[in-house]
Amino acid sequence: MTRPTGHGPGSAGIGAVCVLMASVLWGTTGTAATFAPGVGPLAIGAAAMGLGGLLQALRAAPLIARETAGLRAHRGVVVTGALSVGAYPLAFYSSMHLAGVAAGTVVSIGSAPLASALVERVGDGRRLTRRWTAGAALGLTGTVLLCLAQTAGAASGPTGHSAWGTMLGVALGLVAGCTYALYSWAAHRLISRGIPSGAAMGTVFGLGGLLLLPVLAATGAPLLASWSNAAVGAYMALIPMFLGYLLFGWGLTHVPASTATTLSLLEPAVAAVLAVLVVGERLPLLGWAGIALVVGCLAVLTAPSRRPAPKRRAATTPTTEPEQAYPI
Numbered sequence: 001m002t003r004p005t006g007h008g009p010g011s012a013g014i015g016a017v018c019v020l021m022a023s024v025l026w027g028t029t030g031t032a033a034t035f036a037p038g039v040g041p042l043a044i045g046a047a048a049m050g051l052g053g054l055l056q057a058l059r060a061a062p063l064i065a066r067e068t069a070g071l072r073a074h075r076g077v078v079v080t081g082a083l084s085v086g087a088y089p090l091a092f093y094s095s096m097h098l099a100g101v102a103a104g105t106v107v108s109i110g111s112a113p114l115a116s117a118l119v120e121r122v123g124d125g126r127r128l129t130r131r132w133t134a135g136a137a138l139g140l141t142g143t144v145l146l147c148l149a150q151t152a153g154a155a156s157g158p159t160g161h162s163a164w165g166t167m168l169g170v171a172l173g174l175v176a177g178c179t180y181a182l183y184s185w186a187a188h189r190l191i192s193r194g195i196p197s198g199a200a201m202g203t204v205f206g207l208g209g210l211l212l213l214p215v216l217a218a219t220g221a222p223l224l225a226s227w228s229n230a231a232v233g234a235y236m237a238l239i240p241m242f243l244g245y246l247l248f249g250w251g252l253t254h255v256p257a258s259t260a261t262t263l264s265l266l267e268p269a270v271a272a273v274l275a276v277l278v279v280g281e282r283l284p285l286l287g288w289a290g291i292a293l294v295v296g297c298l299a300v301l302t303a304p305s306r307r308p309a310p311k312r313r314a315a316t317t318p319t320t321e322p323e324q325a326y327p328i
Contacts, residue, residue: 015254019263022247025240027270030101031278032240033093036223036232041097043219045089047233049205050212052241053085057206060198064206067199074190078203081186084179085208090215092176099169101279103147105271106290107173108180109264110143115181116261123185132259135300139265142293146272149287181261183208187249188257201249262297269294 033044057064064071071078096104113136121127147170183204190200223233251260269291275281 011254012259015251015260016263018247018251019255019260020266022244022251023264023266024270025244025247026264027105027267028274029093029236029240030096030105030271031274032232032235033096034101034279036229038225039222039229039232040219041093042090042215043221043223044233044236045093046212046216047220047223048093048236048241049085049089050209050216051233051237052245053205053207053209053212055237055242056245057202057209060202060206063196063199064202067195067203070193070195071190071199071203074193074195077186077189078207081183081190081204082207082211084183084186085205086211088176088179088183088208089212091172091179095169095173095176097169098165099173100166100281101271101275103166104169104173106143106146106268107170108176109261109267110140110147111174111177112180112184112261112264113140113258115178116184116258119181119185120256120258123189131300132262135297136262138293138300139262139297142290142297143265143268145290145293146268146287147290149284149290180264181257184248184252184257184261188252188260191249191253197249197253201245205245265294265297 029048033039033041036044092104092108095108098104099107117136187200187204190204191197220233223229248260251263255263272287272291
């Protein structure tokens, strides 16, 4: 039985705040990874998402046990989400390693809203509102400007990222954006079908974490080479991944996946600012303009909407139910 997920104006605001808080935590991952330079991107990604996903599953184990029948009924969605969780961190952290923290994050997260809208249109038959379209247009324009600024910086100065490396990083960022959209859709789909948020997120991320364990076993030795490397791995698993995805799961109970992925455009803005302030990467004026557009996108999507009270009308004949639109 489908359980309503509470997409009203008030609950949507709560969901938006949860997603924005998660995005701030996620925006720290690229900078945190630079404090373990001897650890490769595959090991960082496998440790962060793999261990974080297993912690999600352990926390939600009683819920998962109670919801086993419902999860089996939607096994295709569960498998899609788990495979996407397994692929996402490998592509995402490799993208940042090759293209830079700012560019890798911008492309990965910036491409997710369009991928999410396409997935929901095909998978759920949903249409998106003009408000979402306007917000997404601002956010995506901002992410493009950020990416152009970072790429121009790589071409004009010794940033350590070659042109070919940047191009490959951008391609992997697109893969990360698509897989991010897929597992967000899968989690929201399970929640909207009556699976509690904890069970949905714990199952999808726990299975994805299991898929990442062989990668961690093969590449994770440098994480144990020093206390600083181990501290980075522990931080990534506990704060951005475990706590961040708890917040994200709560957000998905109140807003659609397309809205959540669009709100997540705050992540590349946070990552870009931290890359400048902490890592020492340069961000031209064009990049700051991109950040301003991302902030504008968030303002459009999170501002409370004024809705006129519906007029009463005496309808004696049933009408065909219109295709469902998202409230944000």
